[in-house]
Amino acid sequence: MGHAHSHEHPEDAQSYYVDQLCTIGICGALGGVAVMMWVKRQEMLQHAVIPAFHWMVLTSGIALLLFSAIRAVSLWFSVGTPAAHRHGPDTALDHAHEHGPGCDHSHAHDHAPAHEHGPNCDRTHDHDHPHDHVHGPDCNHTHEHDHDHPHGHGEDDHGHSHAWNPLRYTVLLLPIALYFLNLPNSGFGSEHALRNLSKDDLQNSGLEKVDDRGRVELGFRDLERAAYQESQRQLYEGKTGVLRGQFVPTNKDNVCRLVRWKMTCCAADAIPLNVRIISPESYGAIPAGQWVEVEGQIQFRKNDRDEYAPVLQLKSRNDIRKIEPETNPYLP
Amino acid sequence: MRADGIAPLFGARGAGKLPAAETRFRATPDHGQRITVENNVRTFIQIFAGIFYEALPFIVLGAIIAGFLEEFVPQRLILKLIPRNRFLAIVLGALLGLPFPMCECGILVIMRRLLRKGVPLSCCVSYMLAGPIINVVVMLSTYVAFTGMESTTDSSGRLTNQMGGVAMVTARMLGGFLVAVGTGLVVEWQHRRHGNKLLAADLAADMPASQEDPDATVLEKRPSQLTFPQRIGNVAEIALHDFVDITVFLILGALIAAFARLTISHNDVEEISRNQPAVAILLMMGLAILLCLCSEADAFVAASFIALRPSAKIAFLVLGPMLDFKLYMMYLRVFHPRLIWSIILSVVVQVFIYSMLLHFLWETYGPRLSSALADR
Numbered sequence: 001m002g003h004a005h006s007h008e009h010p011e012d013a014q015s016y017y018v019d020q021l022c023t024i025g026i027c028g029a030l031g032g033v034a035v036m037m038w039v040k041r042q043e044m045l046q047h048a049v050i051p052a053f054h055w056m057v058l059t060s061g062i063a064l065l066l067f068s069a070i071r072a073v074s075l076w077f078s079v080g081t082p083a084a085h086r087h088g089p090d091t092a093l094d095h096a097h098e099h100g101p102g103c104d105h106s107h108a109h110d111h112a113p114a115h116e117h118g119p120n121c122d123r124t125h126d127h128d129h130p131h132d133h134v135h136g137p138d139c140n141h142t143h144e145h146d147h148d149h150p151h152g153h154g155e156d157d158h159g160h161s162h163a164w165n166p167l168r169y170t171v172l173l174l175p176i177a178l179y180f181l182n183l184p185n186s187g188f189g190s191e192h193a194l195r196n197l198s199k200d201d202l203q204n205s206g207l208e209k210v211d212d213r214g215r216v217e218l219g220f221r222d223l224e225r226a227a228y229q230e231s232q233r234q235l236y237e238g239k240t241g242v243l244r245g246q247f248v249p250t251n252k253d254n255v256c257r258l259v260r261w262k263m264t265c266c267a268a269d270a271i272p273l274n275v276r277i278i279s280p281e282s283y284g285a286i287p288a289g290q291w292v293e294v295e296g297q298i299q300f301r302k303n304d305r306d307e308y309a310p311v312l313q314l315k316s317r318n319d320i321r322k323i324e325p326e327t328n329p330y331l332p
Numbered sequence: 333m334r335a336d337g338i339a340p341l342f343g344a345r346g347a348g349k350l351p352a353a354e355t356r357f358r359a360t361p362d363h364g365q366r367i368t369v370e371n372n373v374r375t376f377i378q379i380f381a382g383i384f385y386e387a388l389p390f391i392v393l394g395a396i397i398a399g400f401l402e403e404f405v406p407q408r409l410i411l412k413l414i415p416r417n418r419f420l421a422i423v424l425g426a427l428l429g430l431p432f433p434m435c436e437c438g439i440l441v442i443m444r445r446l447l448r449k450g451v452p453l454s455c456c457v458s459y460m461l462a463g464p465i466i467n468v469v470v471m472l473s474t475y476v477a478f479t480g481m482e483s484t485t486d487s488s489g490r491l492t493n494q495m496g497g498v499a500m501v502t503a504r505m506l507g508g509f510l511v512a513v514g515t516g517l518v519v520e521w522q523h524r525r526h527g528n529k530l531l532a533a534d535l536a537a538d539m540p541a542s543q544e545d546p547d548a549t550v551l552e553k554r555p556s557q558l559t560f561p562q563r564i565g566n567v568a569e570i571a572l573h574d575f576v577d578i579t580v581f582l583i584l585g586a587l588i589a590a591f592a593r594l595t596i597s598h599n600d601v602e603e604i605s606r607n608q609p610a611v612a613i614l615l616m617m618g619l620a621i622l623l624c625l626c627s628e629a630d631a632f633v634a635a636s637f638i639a640l641r642p643s644a645k646i647a648f649l650v651l652g653p654m655l656d657f658k659l660y661m662m663y664l665r666v667f668h669p670r671l672i673w674s675i676i677l678s679v680v681v682q683v684f685i686y687s688m689l690l691h692f693l694w695e696t697y698g699p700r701l702s703s704a705l706a707d708r
Contacts, residue, residue: 026576027576034388048381048382057389059389064392070568073565074568075569168580171584172576178377183374184377184378191368192594266382266626266629268386268590268623269623269625269629271633
């Protein structure tokens with residue numbers, strides 16, 4: 001039931017090519033942005049996804065560039081070449097498509113007299129007719145049509161519309177625009193941290209290493225849940241901890257929180273880990289979000305929910321020192 | 333990250349002139365407002381970029397697989413592999429994530445091509461819903477996130493009755509499977525009543541009239557004499573088309589998710605749902621819809637709600653990969669709104685019932701399991 005016919009639809013052709021060129025352009029641009037993020041602006045990627053994803057973004061960028069190039073070449077060759085593509089809208093394009101049993105779309109045909117019918121077909125046509133024909137599964141006749149019909153590509157191609165729709169390309173420009181604006185270029189602010197920390201949320205400790213004169217290195221997960229387990233609390237209680245993080249003030253000028261963001265995959269799943277720092281005196285001028293290193297005694301105190309929470313008790317405000325931000329501000 | 337990356341946002345430039353407390357808390361209203369808006373916009377962009385660049389590689393991969401699937405895999409082969417019994421086909425669909433692991437963003441692109449190849453709609457839906465949960469990567473990440481949680485104690489040293497890694501993985505997989513199969517059956521029933529009207533308009537136009545008879549499906553639509561480079565050209569066209577089509581909706585969904593993430597905090601949810609299992613489950617389901625997390629990452633977020641009941645965490649982990657803003661926007665490219673709402677209703681109701689059942693079972697039998705595990 002192969003059924004070759006020629007289309008002529010000039011407006012469709014124009015919108016088809018504009019659409020295809022835009023698709024190639026936008027995919028190429030997105031691929032380029034993904035590659036350039038990896039090559040030149042890793043710090044932008046760092047704020048969006050964890051390092052393990054960086055090469056995946058690069059690979060997807062390369063793949064997009066590659067497929068855009070392939071498509072550009074194939075589109076170039078399909079122009080003016082008959083039968084190059086099964087639904088290229090070239091004028092007088094011979095394009096073979098098959099009709100399923102449910103297909104009943106109507107073509108206004110100008111039948112050329114020389115058309116071939118299958119062996120069981122004994123119909124003769126010698127007229128110009130707009131007809132609704134249905135090809136059954138056993139139908140294998142071939143028509144040579146020369147028809148001029150206004151069907152949109154979306155009806156008999158593989159189910160998608162090629163109508164030029166500028167709106168969707170505008171949406172796709174967003175990541176490209178962000179790249180040129182150099183965004184995101186900084187980590188979460190302390191306001192976002194404060195919003196995500198409940199008033200007495202102390203259960204997560206951002207401690208990375210504990211120095212008890214004998215330098216005890218501990219895994220992050222142990223510390224994260226230390227407050228919840230009696231044996232762990234006993235292990236840490238009273239030891240000196242050194243902690244690096246971002247300073248987040250509270251409404252008391254001698255109490256602050258130190259926050260580290262823990263990113264599992266991307267910025268959307270980042271959660272703030274924090275520990276409360278208590279100083280015997282006011283901290284002085286430390287801006288919110290400043291990276292600091294704090295050295296103090298680890299204690300576990302009950303909060304108003306009757307749960308233990310880790311606290312770092314300082315000897316003086318000099319135990320809190322401003323430092324340069326970590327190369328990767330996010331904990332894995 | 334720049335050394336001054338954050339500081340200027342919080343008034344650091346004036347820090348030398350004013351005492352600390354004044355710098356932080358007595359900024360002029362205008363200045364304070366500007367800082368908040370600027371900071372919110374930056375956080376918004378960061379979350380949006382996070383969701384977008386995390387999903388990008390998977391969508392590209394999905395689109396390329398979709399291109400090859402469309403161009404090189406014969407429809408008859410796929411139809412041969414699907415069991416004739418529709419229930420078995422749905423069950424098979426739900427387990428397809430084991431050999432073909434894919435996250436929820438990529439799976440949608442592939443599923444759309446499978447549909448066009450004549451795979452029954454219900455089977456596709458069960459693969460789409462369960463695939464992002466029942467796969468090895470997600471099992472591992474869930475296991476790692478919850479390992480050791482069973483020994484969590486409260487301040488008086490009592491076990492808090494949490495689930496550990498193995499229990500969470502089992503409960504999540506089972507939940508994902510049951511809900512996906514249940515929804516597959518609902519979709520099958522709907523499809524028998526309404527046919528291909530349940531699909532998005534341009535997809536429905538290209539679908540076989542009936543999926544009951546595999547012989548009656550659309551056949552391959554390509555001249556067999558295409559050369560290899562021409563076929564690769566076709567793969568590129570399909571891949572780029574699918575990529576653009578789905579990415580538009582990914583971006584729109586990511587924008588909504590970033591906004592939701594900015595306005596709602598985890599702790600609001602944890603605070604409200606402390607002692608109400610049903611409320612906790614519903615709130616965590618709402619949070620899953622708002623946050624649009626990837627199924628590989630959501631276990632770590634769920635684990636951060638340490639004190640929350642395991643049943644609410646399971647509700648979050650089962651619903652999240654099946655339904656969120658981003659997915660809803662992407663579903664619009666595949667399904668008719670009628671089917672989307674059938675799927676949403678079916679998934680939400682089943683996840684809630686499953687989580688409530690789990691809650692009662694775990695509250696009754698869980699403590700024994702927990703103590704047994706903690707004693708080890």
